[in-house]
Amino acid sequence: MTTATTTDVEPALQLPPAKLFIGGEWVDGSGGTFASENPATEETLCEVAAASAADADAAVAAAHQALDGEWGKTSPRDRGKLLWKIADALEARTEEFARIETSDNGKPIFESRYVDVPAAVDALRYFAGWADKVHGDTFSVAGPFSMAYTLREPMGVVAAITPWNFPIIQAMWKIAPALACGNAVVLKPASNTPLTALKFAELASETGLPPGALNVVPGSGSQVGRRLVEHPDVAKISFTGSTEVGKGLMKDAAETIKRVTLELGGKSPNIVFADADLDAAVKGAYNGIFYGKGEVCAAGSRLFVEKRVHDEMLEKLVERTARLVPGDPQHPKTKLGALVSSEQRESVLGYVEIGKQEGAEVAHGGVAADVNGKGYFMQPTILTGVDNQMKVAQEEIFGPVLVTIPFEEPGEVVELANNSIFGLAAGVWTRDIGKAHAVAAKLKAGTVWINQYNWYDSGAPFGGYKQSGFGRELGSAALDYYTETKTVWVGK
Numbered sequence: 347m348t349t350a351t352t353t354d355v356e357p358a359l360q361l362p363p364a365k366l367f368i369g370g371e372w373v374d375g376s377g378g379t380f381a382s383e384n385p386a387t388e389e390t391l392c393e394v395a396a397a398s399a400a401d402a403d404a405a406v407a408a409a410h411q412a413l414d415g416e417w418g419k420t421s422p423r424d425r426g427k428l429l430w431k432i433a434d435a436l437e438a439r440t441e442e443f444a445r446i447e448t449s450d451n452g453k454p455i456f457e458s459r460y461v462d463v464p465a466a467v468d469a470l471r472y473f474a475g476w477a478d479k480v481h482g483d484t485f486s487v488a489g490p491f492s493m494a495y496t497l498r499e500p501m502g503v504v505a506a507i508t509p510w511n512f513p514i515i516q517a518m519w520k521i522a523p524a525l526a527c528g529n530a531v532v533l534k535p536a537s538n539t540p541l542t543a544l545k546f547a548e549l550a551s552e553t554g555l556p557p558g559a560l561n562v563v564p565g566s567g568s569q570v571g572r573r574l575v576e577h578p579d580v581a582k583i584s585f586t587g588s589t590e591v592g593k594g595l596m597k598d599a600a601e602t603i604k605r606v607t608l609e610l611g612g613k614s615p616n617i618v619f620a621d622a623d624l625d626a627a628v629k630g631a632y633n634g635i636f637y638g639k640g641e642v643c644a645a646g647s648r649l650f651v652e653k654r655v656h657d658e659m660l661e662k663l664v665e666r667t668a669r670l671v672p673g674d675p676q677h678p679k680t681k682l683g684a685l686v687s688s689e690q691r692e693s694v695l696g697y698v699e700i701g702k703q704e705g706a707e708v709a710h711g712g713v714a715a716d717v718n719g720k721g722y723f724m725q726p727t728i729l730t731g732v733d734n735q736m737k738v739a740q741e742e743i744f745g746p747v748l749v750t751i752p753f754e755e756p757g758e759v760v761e762l763a764n765n766s767i768f769g770l771a772a773g774v775w776t777r778d779i780g781k782a783h784a785v786a787a788k789l790k791a792g793t794v795w796i797n798q799y800n801w802y803d804s805g806a807p808f809g810g811y812k813q814s815g816f817g818r819e820l821g822s823a824a825l826d827y828y829t830e831t832k833t834v835w836v837g838k
């Protein structure tokens with residue numbers, strides 16, 4: 347037994363096999379390998395096997411075998427029990443998953459530990475509860491027939507394609523409802539962050555999920571992802587990612603009339619009226635843009651502030667932001683981690699330059715940050731003097747960059763807020779509850795938060811208006827997107 351103290355030494359990451367998980371087995375891909383990088387240290391965590399189009403086909407075949415075999419014969423109640431068991435197993439290993447998520451993505455460990463992994467566990471439990479409650483209806487119908495009823499059937503093989511900003515959460519928002527409804531899943535995780543999805547496949551399999559019910563195929567989006575979208579035996583694509591990729595995906599899916607749900611980008615307005623609790627609004631605006639490094643689809647990235655309180659609000663916000671120091675994501679006190687990749691930081695800093703050229707002023711940040719000489723860190727950034735028509739107010743920056751826009755009165759701000767191709771989320775801050783509801787009703791967004799921002803729950807639907815996508819994840823609404831309705835007529 348060792349007597350040396352190990353309290354200061356981090357245990358090694360317990361990485362999953364960096365291969366493809368198909369039909370319950372780890373297999374080598376035939377698409378080469380790619381490096382999974384830690385963006386805070388620039389170190390390669392591991393080389394991951396990349397799937398080819400042929401591997402994607404093998405995963406789809408394995409998923410069909412699962413539907414024809416043990417998984418397809420598992421009763422809804424047993425599916426629920428199994429999902430709950432997997433949730434318990436994931437919860438018990440929160441720390442292992444959290445450390446891998448933080449290492450792969452660069453997000454602070456406090457987020458992975460207290461938000462990402464627990465939210466994934468919660469989604470599994472929530473949809474476990476639905477597994478045996480998805481049922482059809484009976485109808486009184488005219489004509490010589492006596493009745494009609496509906497069956498809610500699984501769609502078949504669901505391909506889930508996920509982004510890199512919330513890897514385990516995004517995966518679970520798809521896997522949990524898909525499996526609860528009796529589908530089989532082929533998951534293509536983002537190339538920047540493939541590791542927790544692979545580790546989850548291992549855990550689910552060890553906990554008793556039958557072979558082929560969940561397959562994971564890391565690899566290039568334009569090859570593996572696209573093959574899944576075009577595959578004639580995939581019934582449905584559940585995609586979360588950029589609007590640009592989503593548009594191409596819709597076209598590719600059209601060929602086979604595939605069911606598609608799209609959770610895409612955003613440029614969400616966060617609106618502060620002069621009668622708001624200003625300190626609460628400052629906190630909400632700050633969390634709305636800097637939580638998750640601003641690499642959050644629903645980030646409150648356009649801050650509209652009523653003119654009368656604009657300067658006061660800005661002063662408080664800058665003061666708070668100045669205390670947000672980028673740091674080692676593995677440190678428990680770090681609140682701003684590393685952006686996911688060098689390219690992402692370049693792109694975000696590029697937007698700051700565009701903003702400056704457009705006439706915006708940098709009230710805070712705007713530059714890269716040095717944390718031990720390594721990693722893709724940047725300072726939290728606030729741009730002022732922004733007009734809603736500027737590029738930095740219209741395009742998704744997807745980083746810790748807030749633009750602030752003053753406004754005169756409620757009618758004007760609703761129009762400005764809705765003047766965007768996106769419609770994912772919005773925030774409203776006011777003590778006037780009547781005004782809050784009136785503005786919420788007029789905003790073209792899938793989620794509106796009143797006097798709070800960035801709250802989610804497995805029970806509440808989430809999704810976009812306009813070019814932020816269609817379909818809803820979470821809540822009972824999600825079940826509609828993982829089942830087909832069959833109407834059966836019964837004659838005499």
Ligand code: NAP
Nearest residue numbers: 508509510536537566567571572587588591609610611643
């Ligand atoms: P992305 O570039 O669109 O990639 C998303 C996923 O699609 C990745 O797994 C990617 O693979 C894959 N992909 C790329 N090209 C493809 C193709 N032609 N066919 C099929 N799949 C393809 O997005 P990202 O940069 O990872 O994520 C950031 C974006 O996601 C932002 O726009 C953000 O707003 C959005 N997002 C939306 C939500 C929401 O719920 N609305 C949530 C989170 C993020 P590779 O990784 O190999 O490229």
Ligand code: MG
Nearest residue numbers: 382383450538
């Ligand atoms: Mg990575």
